[in-house]
Amino acid sequence: MKYRLQAILFVFVAFMLGCNEYMIVGVLPDIAKEYHESLGPLGLLVTVFALVYAIFTPIITSMASRWKRHHVLLVMMVVFFIGNTWTALATNYTSLLLSRVLTATVAGAIISMVLVMASFVAPHDKRASLVSWVFAGFSIASVIGIPIGTVISTTFSWHDSFWMISVITVVVFASLIWLVPRDTPQFKSTLNKQFVLFKDSRILLGVSFIVAICAADYTVYTYIRPLITNEMGFDNTWLNWLLFGMGIFFIFGNKFGGYLADNGGVHRLGIIYIIMTALFIVFGPILSFKWAAILVVAILCIAFSCYGASTQLMFLDIAEKEYPQSLDLASSLNSIFANIGISLGSFTASQAVTLTPMRNLGYVGAVYGALATILILVLSRRYTGMRR
Numbered sequence: 001m002k003y004r005l006q007a008i009l010f011v012f013v014a015f016m017l018g019c020n021e022y023m024i025v026g027v028l029p030d031i032a033k034e035y036h037e038s039l040g041p042l043g044l045l046v047t048v049f050a051l052v053y054a055i056f057t058p059i060i061t062s063m064a065s066r067w068k069r070h071h072v073l074l075v076m077m078v079v080f081f082i083g084n085t086w087t088a089l090a091t092n093y094t095s096l097l098l099s100r101v102l103t104a105t106v107a108g109a110i111i112s113m114v115l116v117m118a119s120f121v122a123p124h125d126k127r128a129s130l131v132s133w134v135f136a137g138f139s140i141a142s143v144i145g146i147p148i149g150t151v152i153s154t155t156f157s158w159h160d161s162f163w164m165i166s167v168i169t170v171v172v173f174a175s176l177i178w179l180v181p182r183d184t185p186q187f188k189s190t191l192n193k194q195f196v197l198f199k200d201s202r203i204l205l206g207v208s209f210i211v212a213i214c215a216a217d218y219t220v221y222t223y224i225r226p227l228i229t230n231e232m233g234f235d236n237t238w239l240n241w242l243l244f245g246m247g248i249f250f251i252f253g254n255k256f257g258g259y260l261a262d263n264g265g266v267h268r269l270g271i272i273y274i275i276m277t278a279l280f281i282v283f284g285p286i287l288s289f290k291w292a293a294i295l296v297v298a299i300l301c302i303a304f305s306c307y308g309a310s311t312q313l314m315f316l317d318i319a320e321k322e323y324p325q326s327l328d329l330a331s332s333l334n335s336i337f338a339n340i341g342i343s344l345g346s347f348t349a350s351q352a353v354t355l356t357p358m359r360n361l362g363y364v365g366a367v368y369g370a371l372a373t374i375l376i377l378v379l380s381r382r383y384t385g386m387r388r
Contacts, residue, residue, distance in 0.1 A: 002179070007130055009175050010118050014137025016168050017107050019145035020084055021049065022138070023165070026150040026225060026243065034158070035093050043222050043350035048097060049104045050343035054336050057108025061195040061332045064109065069328075070180045073113045076106040077176065090160035108339065112332030117181050119316055119331070128309050132258025135308040135334075139250030141230040147244045154236065197326040202318060205379040206266075206311050207337040212372035214275070214341025215348065216280065217304045219365040220297075222346040223358055231359050232290040236373070242294060249298045253305030261309035267380045269307055270373065276303035277369035283362025308334055317385050344377045 024031075028042050035042075064072040083103030115134060122130040149161035197203055220227065228234050228242055254323035260268045287293045312334050319330035345368065352364050359381050 005172060006179050006181065007133065007307040008082040009172070009179050010114050010130070010134050011137040011140070012175070012291055013114050014111060014134050015141045015145065016165065016172050018138035019149065019165050019168065020080075020087075020103060020162075021053075021107065021140055023146050023149040024049070024068065025162055025222065026146045027161055029225060030153045031096070035096075037093060041263060042093075043346055043353075045097060045100055045216070046222055046346040047350065049100045050339040050341075050346065051106050052104035053108045053339040054315065054343065056105040057332050057336045057339075058195075058329055059113060060106065060109040061112045061328045063227045064113070064213060065194070065328055069113055069116065069177075073110065074173070074176060076110050076113075077173045079106045080110060081166060081173070082160055084169060085130050085345035088159050088166060090159075093137050101155040104339075106374050108332060109337045111335050112328065115312065115334075116328060116331040119352055121181050128258050128261040128313060131312050132261065132309040133314075135257070135305070139254050139305060141245055141247070143387025144244075144247070146247065147240045150243065151240060159187045188270055194326045194329045196327055197319065197323045200318060200322070202332075202379065202383045203315065203333070205375055206314060207333055209372055209375040209379060210307070210311060210334060211341040211344065212375060213304065213307060214338045215345035216276070216341075216365040216368035217300075218342045218345030219349045219352070219361050219368065220280075220283070220300070221284070221304075222349045223353065224297075227287070227310075227358060231287045232293050234290065245294075246297065246301050249301035250305045253302035254308065256302060257306035257309045260306060261313050265310040265385075266307075266314055266376065266383060269310060270377045270380060272303050272306060273369060273373040273376060276300060277366050277373055279303075280362045280366035280369050283365070284359045287359050314383060318383075349357065 024045055026043070031045075032038065032042050039057065060072075060076070080103060083106070086099035087096060090099050111134075115131065118130050118134055119127055122262055145165075149164065152158075152161045152164065224243075224246075225239065228239055229236065234242060276299075279300055283293070283296060283300075286296055312331075315330040315333050316327070319327045323330070345365075348364055349361055352361060
């Protein structure tokens with residue numbers, strides 16, 4: 001019974017983090033209106049958050065091995081609450097940017113610790129399923145949190161959307177005090193010993209693949225709201241339902257990713273990203289046919305979200321067998337390099353829309369998609385685990 005409650009809580013933590021990280025995309029037009037800024041510079045809020053997330057996550061997770069994991073997690077939750085509440089109170093662009101920086105410094109460490117705890121408390125035959133559900137928590141944030149946040153933003157204020165997350169954070173913190181596991185094994189290690197993991201070519205290929213996938217994703221996702229309304233021609237009523245639908249497909253993609261992790265893992269991903277790259281190529285021309293464009297977006301959502309369980313279990317498998325002192329760092333690689341990819345993709349998109357029509361972002365995504373496909377095919381040859 002306790003394991004089930006812990007599993008639900010771990011998913012809820014991911015939901016909270018997903019709301020905080022992704023909701024900014026849904027409320028960017030409202031922030032732009034309040035601060036009298038254009039969407040291009042505001043896209044940098046996504047870029048900076050992801051970049052800070054990627055820089056601080058390995059530092060914090062590596063240093064955290066010196067203290068009890070559950071104590072560090074609770075401290076990070078307090079910092080997260082302060083950062084998110086600051087976002088809700090922000091009255092200008094500088095204040096908003098600094099609040100996002102503070103939140104980003106701990107968000108990655110929180111999910112990394114949760115993933116390590118999940119891998120220890122879950123029975124071995126349920127690890128892939130639980131990991132995929134934790135990643136699905138971010139998608140559930142897309143299904144429930146982002147549409148609700150967008151409705152709150154358009155009805156009241158974008159500030160109230162972040163107040164909602166602060167309330168959720170209090171609930172999560174209280175639940176963690178009750179349910180967080182206090183006996184997960186730890187290896188005390190120096191920062192240098194943790195980073196020996198990056199000497200492994202399989203790790204380097206895996207993290208490079210994640211960067212490419214997330215960069216491809218965010219070339220489109222950063223501007224998904226104006227793409228749906230301005231390019232496809234849907235009104236704001238349809239926008240909320242379509243964002244909800246995208247979240248459903250993200251959840252489906254995560255659960256499909258859990259199936260893949262149990263049935264070949266990274267060796268099954270190549271064909272998926274070949275298809276994804278092809279869809280990016282046709283994305284721009286198909287925008288004029290709005291329902292066909294939505295179908296393409298739905299398939300892209302599945303492709304974007306189905307790699308997580310496979311790469312996470314691969315990183316943990318390599319670390320457990322060859323680099324046990326780097327286990328905490330290995331658990332954070334997905335989130336670190338996903339955010340490097342998000343930063344790269346959102347920055348690329350913010351620059352691209354100043355040079356070319358927004359409908360051409362799919363071509364940029366196709367470049368990253370092709371790179372991701374090459375990387376995962378090479379990785380499949382180098383990594384012999386998870387084969388069926």
